[in-house]
Amino acid sequence: MSEVQSTSQALPKDYLALFQEEPAARLTLRRLPVPEAVAGSVVIRVLAALILTYAREIYNGERKYYYPTPYVPGASAVGRVVAVGPDATKLSAGDLVIADATIRGRDDPEAIFLSGIHGGYSEGARKLSQGMWRNSTFAEYARMPMESCTRLNESRLLGSPQDGGLGLEVADLAFIQTAMIPFGGLRDINLRAGERIIICPATGNFGGAAVMVALAMGASVIAMGRNTEVLAKLKELGKGRVDTIQLSGNAEDDEKALQSYGGVDAYFDISPPQAASSSHFRSCILALKPRGRVSLMGGMMREQGFPCSVVVHNQITLRGKWMAEANDITPFLQLVEAQMLTLGEKGGVTVRGKFGLKDWQEAFDRAAANAQPGDLTVFTP
The missing domain is CATH 3.90.180.10 (Medium-chain alcohol dehydrogenases, catalytic domain)
Structure with missing residues (x-):
């Protein structure tokens, strides 16, 4: 049998x-x-x-x-x-x-x-x-x-710290999928340690996970959103590697706030459908350095205007990504097992x-x- x-x-x-x-x-x-x-x-x-x-x-x-x-x-x-x-x-x-x-x-x-x-x-x-x-x-x-x-490496993830484990609960591991989705987009644009990336909006479930993952990958983050309380939590979580900008609803003000950083390497967007009328998409692209990269993973169902001449002359790369892929899973789990991305209460x-x-x-x-x-x-x- x-x-x-x-x-x-x-x-x-x-x-x-x-x-x-x-x-x-x-x-x-x-x-x-x-x-x-x-x-x-x-x-x-x-x-x-x-x-x-x-x-x-x-x-x-x-x-x-x-x-x-x-x-x-x-x-x-x-x-x-x-x-x-x-x-x-x-x-x-x-x-x-x-x-x-x-x-x-x-x-x-x-x-x-x-x-x-x-x-x-x-x-x-x-x-x-x-x-x-x-x-x-x-x-x-x-x-x-x-x-x-x-x-999954059960002994590492669920084992007691005294035995070399991380002491997580099974329910904590469900966050792997939430975080792995933005990891797929960030990996798709080859985010590198030491780079600075805009994550907008950053105050929702997937946007916040993108902040956590970008930090685990060694980048510094400009987190943008409307909720000042959540932005403050992200700043604290970043331990000096997260700057925050509250979205004003005014494109010129947002552009000015972003451009004060002198050029950003990359931009990640996982906007929900409700953000379809937001002006942040254009503002974030204008803040990128020449040869900047953009990962779009959001659910906005209507067309977004973007500065075409800036994209062309600055050779900006726009990449769409729907979910992570199979070859993203192993390197993502390596971040978790190495505690570069911390799950559970200690990791927020x-x-x-x-x-x-x-x-x-x-x-x-x-x-x-x-x-x-x-x-x-x-x-x-």
Whole structure:
């Protein structure tokens, strides 16, 4: 009898999951058959599933995201492998893993969808999201692509400091996915130690994570946003390597404040849709040195005007990036294991709530109310 078969025999026949019949419909609890670990997949016992700060807006239809229904919603999660497909060569039952919600086609890496969140933009992505990966991680168990699951150094991350560990809790590890997304963009523009980067807006969940990651990569940061209280916290977190600018809403004033730094190496933007009318995009580009680089990862859905002549004559590089890639995961985890990026309370990361699946409404509300840098809300099914 194979290991997969013997492992699967120990599993229950069904599991509890959040379920949505159609877009914007009220979520319900449902019992579903535990999936089989077929070739190319693993089954995990979900330990901590990340709840996005805007999860409520996704599933109530406020954000017009496409995703296939009926289905189990979800996001990236920390889990314990309970079964592996017959072609597994590294992962095995018992491994602690981070299961990345970004799923790519094996025969077309540009066919990308976000498990439990967004069905993607291409025909290939939507086909992929409607198939065997339809159900996500707001559940007790989940089947995930093998290549989306990365084994974590459990003894280092969760072990006691006396034994050489970092003393983290499983829920703390859910922040890996929040921080890994901006890491993908910062790595894409080759941010280097000693450089100065503008991060705007910096006072939200992903923008604040970008500040933390840029500092871990050795850069200094100009953090911009409207919330002065959060900006002050980021400045304190930076220990002398974070300067802050409060967005004024006046493009000329923002440009003047930025240009006082005498030229900046790079600019990272992960603006939410609500920032579509902000003038900061132009102001930040004008503050860049010749050959400056820009990483755009935001959700602004309308066109942004930019100073074309400045981009051309100063040879500015603009790069769009949607999520991190598989080759970003290992170097990111190295930052965490080396404590260059500190998770947990010491690193400014606070678990604001751990919720069971039945309390999903309260969980979504808690996540929405705690959307500042380092805030973390999870399901622990």
